[in-house]
Amino acid sequence: MSRKNIILFGQAGAGKSSLINLMAGKNAAETSMDLKSCTLRWQEYPIEFDGGSYKVFDTVGLEEPQLGIPQFLDAVENAYKLIQDLESKGSIDLLLFCMRAGRLTATLQNNYRLFHEFLCDKKVPTILVITYLENEVGAMDDWWKRNDEIFKDREVHVAGHACITAIRGNFARRYEESRITVRNLVKEFTADGQKRAWKGGDNLFVSFMRKLKELLVGSGKSRMKKGMVTRLTKRCGMSSDVAKQLADRIKKDEV
Template identity: 70%
Template sequence: MGARKKHTNVVLFGQGGAGKSSLVNLIAGKDVAETSSDVKHCTLQWQSYSAEFDGDSYNVFDTIGLEEPQLGIPQYLDAIENAYKLIQHLESQGGIDLLLFCMRAGRLTATLQSNFRLFNEFLCEKKVPVVIAITYLENELGEMDAWWERNKATFRHQEFYVAGHACITAIKGSRPDRHEQSRTTIRKVVKELTADGQNQAWKGGDNLFVSFVQKLKELLLGNSRPKKIIPRLIKRCGLSADVAKQLADRIKKDVVDGTA
């Protein structure tokens, strides 16, 4: 068997209040991430957690829920910029093996679609497999996976394409049996989509953001049409014109300063 990276890198993103920290603990099989029912966010920085199961090691990087309503524009931009820098950081950690999108069972809102597209299309250029984890299904009638069967056509209609899904509950509550079933489910889909030979960890070519940064330089530094990226952020990521401009300005500053 060929040598593999020491760790598999999983980037967890999605809506605030969907139980992302509980999902980290579910995958790890122990409490490694602090959970809270408070409406305020714990941090605007991404956090890294280690998990081991079935003989493999995983690094799970938890990001702030970008659409949390209590985040003002400056904090929202901070969260996006931190996610951008996290993906850069993973260049030195072997690349990105999997995106794990966490959403609470409910309606597929425009905000959720924006969050999904921001990571999948804008930050990772559709080059990383995505798994969706639907949480808070402890009271689902019948099998938890029935939720996906009822709703998968809506996801396809909204061009919300994923490589795999997991219908789970990340809290024990009154259904510890479903909690254990959920751990098996999420671990299985993570393992299957990051298995040896499944796909190489995305590094963006020879360097994580070589093509991305080159494109940004062209778009933001005037070698092409400098405002082209702003309509893309507005149309595909659902950002307002003001937020899109501020985000583009921030990324432009990163490029100019050499941090990208």
């Protein structure tokens, strides 16, 4: 049985660890009520359900208030290395974008673009999971019906969505409903052939390495770096200085 690779990203405090536990059906990930990360690296969680085997990689919430520029660059570089390593050895099957019900902030948009557009070159399906909807009046999915146009207007395009609660508490029915919803989406978008259909058969690792090759050779070096910096500033909301530092790190990693 092949194990599917899932990268989980999103804002701190959105309940990413609780989401992992919801999917796993047990306490696989340690949860915390504060916003402090124990590490700037990703955490790996093997989980199984409904006959499927998955490996979930929980990444750092990049908007966390204690992250200075060096720590931010470390966190993004670690995510980049993880993605390249997974793709070179097999594949990334799914991105899970976790956010707390509320406003779609500029930071959330930038994090989406960084993972979906820049790091994964739009070649991996992204599922949006909206948490903390246990007190939603009516069906939890009503939140999406009220807000989906905002996501479209701001060019946050996802393959699917799940409006959930990852808090059991007094919400057992909604908690179990949330588990079924998330698991079904994961199974649907990691099924054999789904990723190939989504990305048109192209290989993310080959695609990204082709671009980096242009960055690293002769006359294309300055032009490609400039293009990378432009993407990071215009699409991912980074300052020019931070974008240049990240581009230099990526270039150094590939030398």
